[in-house]
Amino acid sequence: MLDWKSLHKTIDGADRILLSTHENPDGDGLGSACAMYHYLQGQGKDCRIIQISELPFEYEFLNTGQAIETYNADIHNEWISQVDLALIFDVGDYRRTRQIGEELASNNIHIVNIDHHPDLSDGRFADNFINMEAAATGEMVYDFLKAVNVYMTKEIAEGIYTGIVTDTGSFSYSNTNQKCHHIAVECIEAGVNTYQIYQSVYENRSKGRVALLGLIINKIEYNKTGELAWFTIDKSMMAQVNANQTDVDGFTDFVRKIRGVEVAVMIVEKDNNTCRVNFRSKGKYIINGIAKSLGGGGHKLAAGAEAQGSLDEVLQSVLSSTRASIEEQNRKII
Numbered sequence: 001m002l003d004w005k006s007l008h009k010t011i012d013g014a015d016r017i018l019l020s021t022h023e024n025p026d027g028d029g030l031g032s033a034c035a036m037y038h039y040l041q042g043q044g045k046d047c048r049i050i051q052i053s054e055l056p057f058e059y060e061f062l063n064t065g066q067a068i069e070t071y072n073a074d075i076h077n078e079w080i081s082q083v084d085l086a087l088i089f090d091v092g093d094y095r096r097t098r099q100i101g102e103e104l105a106s107n108n109i110h111i112v113n114i115d116h117h118p119d120l121s122d123g124r125f126a127d128n129f130i131n132m133e134a135a136a137t138g139e140m141v142y143d144f145l146k147a148v149n150v151y152m153t154k155e156i157a158e159g160i161y162t163g164i165v166t167d168t169g170s171f172s173y174s175n176t177n178q179k180c181h182h183i184a185v186e187c188i189e190a191g192v193n194t195y196q197i198y199q200s201v202y203e204n205r206s207k208g209r210v211a212l213l214g215l216i217i218n219k220i221e222y223n224k225t226g227e228l229a230w231f232t233i234d235k236s237m238m239a240q241v242n243a244n245q246t247d248v249d250g251f252t253d254f255v256r257k258i259r260g261v262e263v264a265v266m267i268v269e270k271d272n273n274t275c276r277v278n279f280r281s282k283g284k285y286i287i288n289g290i291a292k293s294l295g296g297g298g299h300k301l302a303a304g305a306e307a308q309g310s311l312d313e314v315l316q317s318v319l320s321s322t323r324a325s326i327e328e329q330n331r332k333i334i
């Protein structure tokens with residue numbers, strides 16, 4: 001049981017509070033920050049949500065009152081230098097806060113981590129609230145608000161619901177449990193329109209995203225058993241259909257859904273000789289160890305990393321370590 005009362009005390013003692021999440025933010029990071037933002041606003045705090053990326057179009061609905069800001073050094077650095085407290089949600093790895101994290105560290109700001117990933121911060125966080133059993137960070141924000149007896153407004157509930165619905169793949173992944181559904185019911189009672197959120201998040205694909213999916217569909221490769229499937233996306237494919245980095249989100253899940261596939265791997269070429277690598281597993285194999293060996297991390301069945309090297313180099317090393325991990329886990333199963 002996390003000591004939510006102590007977080008409450010920390011928040012009570014702060015006037016100016018920054019809320020943030022990881023780059024390429026998802027529904028859980030943004031939803032968690034929004035839920036907390038609306039609570040803090042109700043408490044009369046001077047708070048802002050500042051995150052490093054462009055707000056993905058499908059999460060615009062969370063941006064009531066333009067509360068979610070994209071970091072800009074000229075606009076934000078002075079404000080950030082004077083915050084009393086920073087709450088970081090769902091970050092997994094502190095480096096994924098980029099310049100915001102650097103600004104906080106250089107100003108010696110008290111940083112609190114609220115996350116359902118293991119802490120990869122190298123001691124950057126003053127306080128860690130980690131619950132790896134939680135299906136979503138949104139669930140943890142719910143736990144906090146319950147622990148301190150906060151009334152769930154519609155705006156708070158929208159953030160929490162968005163976190164849970166996106167991190168459970170609309171209540172379909174293995175992390176979905178009774179508690180997720182209970183919280184969802186409470187959110188609906190608070191006025192959340194689940195259909196509207198579903199449409200915003202899942203029926204809002206950009207044309208670039210669909211065109212990119214068209215390019216990869218015939219490039220999916222399989223190992224001999226068909227349990228491992230992978231595909232790569234290079235910069236020229238991205239340029240050809242005018243896609244951006246967020247357009248590839250969810251492709252690994254798409255490949256995992258293929259019959260017989262246990263592990264899906266996506267590798268996306270990025271700038272500066274790095275590649276984004278994503279792993280998804282149906283459940284037979286645990287894949288976060290492979291992500292960790294590449295300098296990343298994540299959950300047992302959903303993990304990722306930013307790997308150094310060309311697309312081809314990263315592909316070769318990822319395939320050999322994934323194959324080795326699958327073999328090793330098979331030996332253990334027998």
Ligand SMILES: [Mn+2]
Nearest residue numbers: 028090137167
């Ligand atoms: Mn999450």
